[in-house]
Amino acid sequence: MTLQQELRKRLEHKSILLMTHLVLGYPSFEVNKEVIRQMAENGVDCIELQIPFSEPIADGPVISKANQKSLQNGTTVRECILFAEQMAVEFPQVHFLFMTYYNIVYKYGERAFLEKTKKIGFTGTIIGDLPPEEGQSYVAASRELDLAPIVFFTPTSTFERMQDVAKYGEGFVYCVARKGVTGKQTALDEHVAVYLEQCRKATDLPLAVGFGISGAADVQKLQGRADMAVIGTATIRLVDEKGPSAVGAFIAGLRD
Amino acid sequence: MTLQQELRKRLEHKSILLMTHLVLGYPSFEVNKEVIRQMAENGVDCIELQIPFSEPIADGPVISKANQKSLQNGTTVRECILFAEQMAVEFPQVHFLFMTYYNIVYKYGERAFLEKTKKIGFTGTIIGDLPPEEGQSYVAASRELDLAPIVFFTPTSTFERMQDVAKYGEGFVYCVARKGVTGKQTALDEHVAVYLEQCRKATDLPLAVGFGISGAADVQKLQGRADMAVIGTATIRLVDEKGPSAVGAFIAGLRD
Amino acid sequence: MTGVNSFSRYRELLLKSLKEKVVDTMKKGYFGQWGGAYIPEVLHATFVELNKAYDLARTDKKFWQEYVDFMQNYSCRPTPLTYAENLSDHLGGARIYIKREDLNHTGAHKANNVMGQGLLVKRMGKKRVIAETGAGQHGVATATMAAKFGFECTIYMGEEDVLRQRPNVFWMEKLGATVVPVTDGSRTLKDAMNEAFRDWVSSMDTTHYVIGTVCGPHPFPEMVAWFQSIIGIEAREQILKQFGKLPSRVYACVGGGSNAMGIFQGFLQDEGVELVGVEAGGKGLETGMHASRMVGGKSQPGVAQGYKTMFLQSDEGQMLDTHSIAAGLDYVGVSPILVDLGEKGRVRFESATDEAVLEALSLSMRTEGIIPALESSHGFVQAIKEAPKMQRDEAIIINMSGRGDKDIFTIAHAYDDPSWKEFIIQRAEEYKNRV
Amino acid sequence: MTGVNSFSRYRELLLKSLKEKVVDTMKKGYFGQWGGAYIPEVLHATFVELNKAYDLARTDKKFWQEYVDFMQNYSCRPTPLTYAENLSDHLGGARIYIKREDLNHTGAHKANNVMGQGLLVKRMGKKRVIAETGAGQHGVATATMAAKFGFECTIYMGEEDVLRQRPNVFWMEKLGATVVPVTDGSRTLKDAMNEAFRDWVSSMDTTHYVIGTVCGPHPFPEMVAWFQSIIGIEAREQILKQFGKLPSRVYACVGGGSNAMGIFQGFLQDEGVELVGVEAGGKGLETGMHASRMVGGKSQPGVAQGYKTMFLQSDEGQMLDTHSIAAGLDYVGVSPILVDLGEKGRVRFESATDEAVLEALSLSMRTEGIIPALESSHGFVQAIKEAPKMQRDEAIIINMSGRGDKDIFTIAHAYDDPSWKEFIIQRAEEYKNRV
């Protein structure tokens, strides 16, 4: 089954799916593991594991700092992959995706990176700075390996652009809820509703909505409009403030 | 008798005349008075009393500083003239001349200054920055009042220039012994001898030689070549270092 | 120089040359395999708009004329080509000419790019500009342009640089710009650039991001090179007039590469003219404390900050810290156009150490009364090295990208001038007493 | 601008105008009753030589051409005339044009004079130059010229100024000059000038004294005015081309008066153009802490430093201390040519306070992206005051004699910038720790 089919299947029992995010090696792989455990045990559907990069231009201050601290801790790409492999084994109920920037992939070797991703049981990749124009071979290789190359819709995308972009996507479309970087509050208002209607028309892929989703109220508002809510910065903040043990209850509370 | 005639007469008994210099109000009028007394009593023929000016461009560091200190003490032009008048009365054996810069004269009023100079019994004036070209009316007024406007010969003067300049002079010609400002040692060598021969040919006026004459040896070398040796910076230094009481012996020793 | 009229003629030639000689696949802004536009999707529309505006401007003769007029009336163009007679005599060998970008308003070639983008922003109807800056030169130039065009202006600057380059920060603020210290990463230039991108992805409707060099996503490398080509256009005309023939070599320092691309373009079609780019050798290539991407073999192809080029990075793709006495050369990446020209053998790359730079600077000051910026002095180093081995009937041009008085804190520091230190200490005492 | 050819034409006109309109008795270098050459006899021969060299140069068209070429190739002439559209719109009223002397090499109009005298020195075969300097601008310009022409160079600078203007001292030294701190008098500009004269009276065989402004003994006022006339020649041509007619008024700050004389000469014959000189009002004319010789009625005719003019002096003829935030205007005397033009009603004089200067500077930075020197900002003050009362179809020109970045220590201080102070304090700590 493709990731898209997997998600559709889950949607038969759930009003909305959840995807969470964390930065590998921040604050440490041990904490990462505990956080992932709590997420998995509380029904998260997908998790983005971000391989840290020194120039995370699309991330806001919280994730950006997490990238930086992780690298300062000495986190390497190889370690991240090793850790990811363990997680995929330990939490088979979760769909894992790598999130990173293109240089990490490029230096690893595009094909090698994707093969490895597939091999460890991941289902897709999200690359913050690889628009379809630059990612032709990347998309092709992903498809060949049955991996989902996640594409983005944004509030600045024209309908035509959405249609174009969607052609390159698999799994789901990551709909950025507002302009800007990660980590800022998004008002899920009328504009977002209209925007998501557009998104829906432009593709048959499930819609994941991210950027600024921080609690149950947000998730609730997305129900019926999107297929998956993406919680990014909110959990990083939570772990920073209350430690990994707070994650379970938070996740459980998102979708009552 | 004109100043020139007075000097010629003195030269009948003396191998060389002496002119000394001091800055009025430096270090104080009291010291000035004591210094003048010692000079007069030890046979000095002429004394230049310098009225201090804030911009003494032709003076070297010692006299320059003396000008400045005197002004800082609050010395005024009027005080200087009052003091000068007393000196002329007290030491009739000395020919007094004012030395200053043109602005002092100009602000006082050219005619008024000269009339005052005459009235207090002075015999001439030495203006450091008034070349004959700019001093036409000054020279005319001086002559009218029987005051000697002292002109300069310098080692840079051509013979023609000396002849030109001499026409404007009375009393004596101030022959600057070398290029430069006051207060630096002059080597009274062959060059100076040749220069003084030139000066002698260019004018009938007595020749006073100054700039860097600092002791008996210098004065001796000038004998037969010049009519008057001018001691400037040397006595200021002496007073600075040893006090006014040292002046008498110094002067007396110049012309053994 | 009559200048003005001949510009449009040259412009045609140049664009032709840029396309034919450098650009293999222009479609997506690639130069050979370098360049591209690796941008977050949210900026797609913004880049579409920018590409459109740039293409319109590029094909509109009036725009270039407007640009040239503006630079003549506001920034003293054409800048002179000064024959460095004393330096040439001192060294023997080739005659050295210096292209005087230091005489631009704000003191460096940065003005050419910034004012050009300013005119474009006016056309696009945007009201705000943002920029990254390292040393602060590009920041001051952008703040100046913003004041002149009436734009709002925010400058991103690494916190380290804000502390080191206070004089430039002071002027930016006085010119009306907001300077935002960036506390991410190494807190220097590349981090400022990241932060500017972060601003842009939320503000693109009203805001243009004025990238300061021939780097970043397409169309920036090509566009900035286009604006800077005014240097080469003038220099070619001037050397022909003054020397009677083309120079044998042209030297320029290479940070991002904009001043180098600017002057090189004037001579790209002249196969006989060797083009030499000089990178920051810092404390020596062997120490790892440098910013040499083309020389020294330590850099690797990579993709960051929106484009593909040679980056100083780890094997896993994390960017490394760089070092140069010249803040403007202290950058991990380099123009994709220059990498391509290097691969094709059209540009030779060299590097100059901090130490050699200070020596060249001294020599230039004493023989020519000219104070090159620390960046520009890198070009001088290599020219001074090579000129003596050349013939008297040859000429070389050094592109003097900026003036050095901006660098007084760094230079006085580097020369370890005791009076300077005393002066600063004394000033500080005054301030402390008054606080 | 084609410039070059029209210069010789204008030169004729200008010299004629200088002679006919300003100079009543040229014989001894008098302008009306002002000027002259009150020099110690030992300098007579030197002045004869200088007058001869100057007269030869003045009547030799090749010399002027050589000068113009040199300035074009070394110092970016013609400098632009920038239309200050935003400032004009902001104020309403007359259109404001700015003559950009700040874009000269070394950052001010001082270059015009210094390079001109440098060419003359070359002709005279002398090998050494000396100069006085206050703020250090003329010192840096002279040191630069000396480096370029291969002369030895000594700069006299009041000890106070050496302490205050360390950045300029640093550059002079690096350019190869010896800077001598003068401990006489008020230890500022006039004392440095005295000291330079003292050097000259012993060194005149090999040495030329490069006076920095249109003051001092004949032929300096006329000669410096002549070199600076290049500003007015260009400005007149530029305003006719850009605005289509002559300006109603021309503003310039007046220290010694060289930048003012430079631009005014271009318009002397144009009776309809009002010429406005702006002096340093310091802390206010009523406080006595200023340097206004023509306005405020506190100055008196006098003779010092070799010439007759209006000096700020006591009734007995001792020079007074002056004050201005702009070191370059902080001088007791003023050009004899300007005093004459003032008496004849051809030039109107105004004064601007330190406070008003800082405001004008801010406005210029924010509206035009232009940082005038504190000196130049004086001209801006008056123009800003008067422009709103004028008509939209009138133009005015402000002569921007220099750039303001040289003044960062003073300006940051004046604006009481806390980050600047912190920066200096921090630097000082670093230096102390390392000592």
Ligand SMILES: Cc1ncc(COP(=O)(O)O)c(C=O)c1O
């Ligand atoms: C004077 C000067 N030269 C050179 C550079 C380097 O930039 P580029 O290589 O783009 O010319 C800078 C950058 O700040 C600069 O200020």
Ligand SMILES: Cc1ncc(COP(=O)(O)O)c(C=O)c1O
């Ligand atoms: C920038 C600038 N403007 C003006 C002046 C004043 O001189 P002047 O009145 O001779 O132009 C100076 C003197 O240093 C200066 O540096």
